[in-house]
Amino acid sequence: MRFIYLTDTHCRGTPPVNRKDDYVTALRAKLNEVALLAREWEVTALLHGGDLWDLPNPSIKVVNYFISSLKAAQVPIYIIAGNHDLRGQDLNTLPHTMLGLQNELGLLRLIHSGERLYFQDQNVRVQITGQPYHLEIDQRDPRLDYCVQKQNCDYAIHMVHGMLMAEERYPGSQHTQFSQIYETEADLTLASHMHFGFPDHNYQGKQILNIGALVRLSNHLVEIQRPVQVLLIDLSGGQIELRKLPLKSVLPGHQVLDRGIAEQMAGQVRKLVAAIQWARETREFKEYGLKELVEIIGNQEGASQKVRMEALRSVYVVSHRQVDLEKSDIEAKFRIG
Incomplete structure (x- = not known):
């Protein structure tokens, strides 16, 4: 059993102000490569950490252009909603968004808060949960969003679209620190929303990762230098093995971002x-x-x-x-x- 995890794809039909390349074509090339990797590694499913779309209701033309690339993976797509997928960043608007419609049409599968999905083969049983973005995330008790319990499984994977980080960035910043979620029973917590990502963190055998966004939207120096990658989650041997796969279709940051x-x-x-x-x-x-x-x-x-x-x-x-x-x-x- 294997999964490929990606996040923050921000699919859109127009180029961001900081890009100097053909953003739309470049993004589709990345998604095509993700689909190819999914077939090569024979994954069970794609896991998406949210912000599939840059706007909650993109045009049908834009949707068809990008979703066809992901569907070429020929496996189910499981996703949590990111703030850009929602109208006014309000989770209650999900039924009125493109992401909500795609879920209803069976083009992808939304993971809702509190829901447990299970995948099993002859070696291992895996629980996958997700916490979509909502207006109180990183403001209310972080355990409500970041901490999960394992039930009837060998391993638990939890995806969260929130501002998880090692320490406070500035006074009053809305974020959650690693130390606030140590009581989670998830073996692997996959954070998104913060595009730069952060160094892998391990606490008593529990791993916390943010591999960074699939797209580079800002002209920040970190954005120019960081790798653009997906995460292979391999449980074929009965244990979680993680491997970051940098995308070969990605050009160096200084070639695509305007400084x-x-x-x-x-x-x-x-x-x-x-x-x-x-x-x-x-x-x-x-x-x-x-x-x-x-x-x-x-x-x-x-x-x-x-x-x-x-x-x-x-x-x-x-x-x-x-x-x-x-x-x-x-x-x-x-x-x-």
Whole structure:
């Protein structure tokens, strides 16, 4: 028994602003390769971590163009809903979306919260569960979304479309940390939603993975450098064996992502960070917390919300790791070449 897991495909008929290649053709090539890998490895099914579509109701033309590639895998597709698959990111709208329609037509199979699916062969019995995105994820008790119990199975795999990460990125960020879900009984937790992915994490034999999105939408340096891959989950030997499969159809990041906008934004972030650092040393702003201070200085500088959030994250990282500003990841992130 084998599965191939992929996530955050963001299928769409128009190119993102940061791409300089033919995004639509490139994405279809990736999906064609995924289908080929599924046939070569003789997988039981494809598992998708959500955000199949970039919009909740893409055109029929766009849907046919992409779904035909995935169906070429000739195996069932099991998926959880991501925030982009939903109208207003509201799970209650799922029946009125393309993903909901495809489920009704039997083109793919949605996994709903609390539902358990079982796969069995002569060697092993596997439980697969999923938590789709909803408006309270990473805000309510994380155990409700990330922790599952094993029932009548050898191994449990749980997919979650949420902001799971090792540590807090900045004050007030909506996220769930690894340590908050350690009581899960899932042998493998597959996180999505955060496109960059994160290093594999293992806690007492339980594995937590985010392999990263199948697409690269932003011009972030991490996005340029990271691998684009799928995950082979192999249980043919009676145990879970994981193998990341980088896609051969993917071009190097610097060939497909435009850095011009990022370089402009980098200058704005550095300017705002410098202003924030200066303000933190003055008596006038001593009473303000970091998040509030960023908003005040951001308003004064006319900085966009995106610039403010990046400045907030950067100052937070620097202050907590005691790294000199000039050597911080602000410079590394926007470094050219």
